[in-house]
Amino acid sequence: MIKKSIALILIAILFVAIFFTLANDLPFGDxxxxxxxSDKYIYHGVNDTGASNLVTAIVVNxxxxxxxxxxxxxxxxxxxxxxxxxxxxxxxxxxRKKTEASLIVRTGSRILFPMMLLxxxxxxxxxxxxxxxxxxxxxxxxxxxxxxxxSDTRYHIDHNKxxxxxxxxxxxxxxxxxxxxxxTGYFLFNFLPNGSPxxxxxxxxxxxxxxxxxxxxxxxxxxxxxxxxxxxx
Amino acid sequence: MVNIxxxxxxxxxxxxGFLIPSVAIVWKNSPRYLAGFTILFNLIASTLLLIRSxxxxxxxxLGGWQPPYGIVFVAGPLGSMLALLISSxxxxxxxxxxxxxxEGNETKFYMLFILLMAGATGMVxxxxxFNLFVFTEITSIASFSxxxxxxxxxxxxxxxxxxxxxxxxxxxxxxxxxxxxxxxGATGTLNMADLASKIPSANHNLVMMALAMIITxxxxxxxxxxxxxxxxxxxxxxxxxxxxxxxSVVVKAGFFALIRVVFLIFGAATEALQILMIFGLLTLxxxxxxxxxxxxxxxxxxxxSIGQMGLLLVAFSLNNQTALVGGLxxxxxxxxxxxxxxxxxxxFIFALGTRDISALNGMGKRMPVTSALFTIGAFSIMGLPFxxxxxxxxxxxxxxxxxxxEGMLVAILILSASLIELVYFLRVVHRIWxxxxxxxxxxxxxxxxxxxxxxxxxxxxxxMGIYPQAFFKVLIPAAQELLRGLGTMIGGx
Amino acid sequence: xxLTIAVAILILMMMVFAVYSVETKDLLYAVVGTMAVSLIVSIxxxxxxxxxxxxxxxxxxxxxxxxxxxxxxKKTERYEHD
Numbered sequence: 001m002i003k004k005s006i007a008l009i010l011i012a013i014l015f016v017a018i019f020f021t022l023a024n025d026l027p028f029g030d031x032x033x034x035x036x037x038s039d040k041y042i043y044h045g046v047n048d049t050g051a052s053n054l055v056t057a058i059v060v061n062x063x064x065x066x067x068x069x070x071x072x073x074x075x076x077x078x079x080x081x082x083x084x085x086x087x088x089x090x091x092x093x094x095x096r097k098k099t100e101a102s103l104i105v106r107t108g109s110r111i112l113f114p115m116m117l118l119x120x121x122x123x124x125x126x127x128x129x130x131x132x133x134x135x136x137x138x139x140x141x142x143x144x145x146x147x148x149x150x151s152d153t154r155y156h157i158d159h160n161k162x163x164x165x166x167x168x169x170x171x172x173x174x175x176x177x178x179x180x181x182x183x184t185g186y187f188l189f190n191f192l193p194n195g196s197p198x199x200x201x202x203x204x205x206x207x208x209x210x211x212x213x214x215x216x217x218x219x220x221x222x223x224x225x226x227x228x229x230x231x232x233x
Numbered sequence: 234m235v236n237i238x239x240x241x242x243x244x245x246x247x248x249x250g251f252l253i254p255s256v257a258i259v260w261k262n263s264p265r266y267l268a269g270f271t272i273l274f275n276l277i278a279s280t281l282l283l284i285r286s287x288x289x290x291x292x293x294x295l296g297g298w299q300p301p302y303g304i305v306f307v308a309g310p311l312g313s314m315l316a317l318l319i320s321s322x323x324x325x326x327x328x329x330x331x332x333x334x335x336e337g338n339e340t341k342f343y344m345l346f347i348l349l350m351a352g353a354t355g356m357v358x359x360x361x362x363f364n365l366f367v368f369t370e371i372t373s374i375a376s377f378s379x380x381x382x383x384x385x386x387x388x389x390x391x392x393x394x395x396x397x398x399x400x401x402x403x404x405x406x407x408x409x410x411x412x413x414x415x416x417x418g419a420t421g422t423l424n425m426a427d428l429a430s431k432i433p434s435a436n437h438n439l440v441m442m443a444l445a446m447i448i449t450x451x452x453x454x455x456x457x458x459x460x461x462x463x464x465x466x467x468x469x470x471x472x473x474x475x476x477x478x479x480x481s482v483v484v485k486a487g488f489f490a491l492i493r494v495v496f497l498i499f500g501a502a503t504e505a506l507q508i509l510m511i512f513g514l515l516t517l518x519x520x521x522x523x524x525x526x527x528x529x530x531x532x533x534x535x536x537x538s539i540g541q542m543g544l545l546l547v548a549f550s551l552n553n554q555t556a557l558v559g560g561l562x563x564x565x566x567x568x569x570x571x572x573x574x575x576x577x578x579x580x581f582i583f584a585l586g587t588r589d590i591s592a593l594n595g596m597g598k599r600m601p602v603t604s605a606l607f608t609i610g611a612f613s614i615m616g617l618p619f620x621x622x623x624x625x626x627x628x629x630x631x632x633x634x635x636x637x638x639e640g641m642l643v644a645i646l647i648l649s650a651s652l653i654e655l656v657y658f659l660r661v662v663h664r665i666w667x668x669x670x671x672x673x674x675x676x677x678x679x680x681x682x683x684x685x686x687x688x689x690x691x692x693x694x695x696x697m698g699i700y701p702q703a704f705f706k707v708l709i710p711a712a713q714e715l716l717r718g719l720g721t722m723i724g725g726x
Numbered sequence: 727x728x729l730t731i732a733v734a735i736l737i738l739m740m741m742v743f744a745v746y747s748v749e750t751k752d753l754l755y756a757v758v759g760t761m762a763v764s765l766i767v768s769i770x771x772x773x774x775x776x777x778x779x780x781x782x783x784x785x786x787x788x789x790x791x792x793x794x795x796x797x798x799x800k801k802t803e804r805y806e807h808d
């Protein structure tokens with residue numbers, strides 16, 4: 001009890017301190033495009049990168065290296081989930097037993113599954129044109145697989161195929177970076193033509209990277225779900 | 234002279250990390266060789282980088298966007314020295330690995346192993362604050378996963394340590410991220426050099442809050458005192474090579490990130506240095522006195538490692554060139570000697586099957602070579618003459634003498650902490666050589682592949698004690714780099 | 727004006743759900759609470775003209791992570807003990 005109240009008091013003090021500093025000192029809502037780096041992104045982003053979606057331009061082109069890192073973070077985290085759950089009482093060959101899903105769920109998932117995959121793919125293919133991108137599209141794809149798991153108790157993914165897919169798309173991203181280095185001397189340099197902004201085939205390397213990320217994120221999140229589903233209680 | 238772009242030191246390991254799982258489907262034994270090849274590449278690249286960066290800092294722009302708009306890699310003598318340390322420790326640990334990995338786990342283990350190296354290398358080379366965060370994430374998540382993979386007999390213990398580390402580690406990255414967001418809000422930029430030039434004119438309250446957040450976040454990685462609850466469990470729960478990686482790579486990279494933020498971005502903010510000094514002294518004493526009480530060999534080494542991190546914090550917060558050189562020397566020495574100690578301890582525990590210190594009685598007769606190597610590492614951490622630790626402590630104390638009366642006090646405290654260190658390490662060494670073993674049988678020494686990294690590390694410990702000038706050649710420019718700050722290095726870009 | 731009021735109501739609801747999901751002993755309800763928080767945050771992101779983040783938050787915060795939590799609860803226990 002004493003421990004808890006001390007903790008609460010500390011949190012309260014921290015909250016008040018942070019809240020008032022932020023309320024007083026954070027230049028919230030001001031026009032700050034002249035002070036930092038943002039004016040360059042906002043006024044030159046479309047010309048520089050050829051992507052109509054500025055967020056994508058920053059995430060994949062200006063700061064593409066961070067994105068490569070974030071993809072790796074997710075990759076490592078998915079592996080980590082597998083690591084924690086590894087051998088945690090999963091008897092070999094034993095399938096998970098569950099009550100069969102109802103007819104409505106089964107039929108619905110059969111119809112919706114391809115649509116959800118398509119929607120996910122749409123999001124990441126159009127990452128440089130419309131809001132969304134690889135991470136969002138990948139998450140939607142993983143949701144589609146989640147649907148499969150919920151509706152069909154016998155469904156499970158082919159691990160080798162998923163691993164191979166993940167590897168290939170991950171390597172594609174890294175290879176695009178290395179190719180930039182070989183061709184121009186800069187890692188992850190946009191070595192393809194920008195094209196005209198607004199068209200599907202524009203923005204240089206962005207579509208390639210976003211398709212790779214989309215597939216990779218989808219495969220990884222599905223892998224996490226699969227790992228969780230397969231563990232015995 | 235071949236020039237290897239520093240970004241390849243990240244690009245190649247990431248590529249290989251993605252490649253390994255799919256090759257392993259076809260060729261089961263490949264992960265070990267692919268990982269070895271990658272580490273070798275990084276070792277060569279970082280050696281070349283260190284030679285180049287001694288003349289002028291190597292700057293590599295990512296994606297062709299000039300800073301502050303894009304991400305930039307800045308490899309000064311300090312960064313490249315640490316990159317070399319990271320890749321060489323990883324290489325030596327790679328030799329040490331085989332019997333300590335659980336069957337069936339090799340693929341993912343090696344993948345995580347090289348990604349850990351890539352993350353740590355990125356942490357020391359990047360010149361962009363958010364990029365530093367990304368690499369910190371890679372490093373810490375790879376360490377959680379390695380910890381989880383490495384369980385042997387004590388499955389439950391390792392999983393518990395993993396969950397603990399994972400929760401604390403997520404808090405750490407949350408704090409770090411909020412700190413970065415606040416800094417970006419106050420200055421509108423993320424490039425370290427640009428931040429350094431804009432911080433003096435930014436809102437002081439915001440900047441200080443950001444600094445507090447970042448110190449909290451990175452302090453967890455650097456085992457700073459109130460934030461190091463994960464450390465003993467993680468070191469004990471992990472398999473021996475992973476403990477080596479924690480002590481020599483993960484914690485060093487985290488500590489270096491902390492130092493870089495405080496010195497390079499905040500221009501050695503005095504407020505921060507005072508706090509670091511106090512926490513450093515606390516870390517030193519809490520670590521050393523907890524180590525005194527341990528009966529578990531690896532736990533003792535873990536607490537000793539916390540104590541050493543405290544010593545480093547104290548050395549750096551003295552903020553003069555001598556102390557910085559001493560701190561860097563201690564950092565190198567600790568990475569090398571603690572790596573050696575964890576490896577030797579791993580061999581003991583592997584042969585004995587227990588982590589209890591009392592089981593070490595008479596090990597000098599039962600495993601003479603490993604015992605000798607363990608003793609060398611222990612002597613160096615204690616700071617006996619002719620070993621690296623001696624030089625580092627002398628230089629740190631010389632540095633603290635320059636800081637006036639306050640420095641005197643610090644010097645006395647460092648010396649008394651060394652005394653505690655002396656006691657608990659001598660106790661173990663005494664057991665190893667002086668006590669009669671209960672069971673006289675010779676134990677099998679580790680095979681040569683495992684002995685080799687230990688011998689290399691022991692040789693370096695000696696070299697650091699006998700011929701420190703060679704190391705000062707790199708460390709003095711490195712310390713000057715820290716004191717000068719980033720602004721002059723990239724020409725204020 | 728109406729937007730401001732709507733946003734204020736959303737923020738209020740978000741806080742209520744957040745406190746609820748911390749306080750409730752039924753973990754399944756807590757998960758639903760966090761899902762509601764994510765959903766509201768996602769709407770707020772959209773209102774603040776950040777559709778990219780809104781999509782990510784909706785797909786991951788309200789979708790996948792809820793599923794992961796529910797699976798975890800199913801494999802362990804539903805009620806929190808003191």
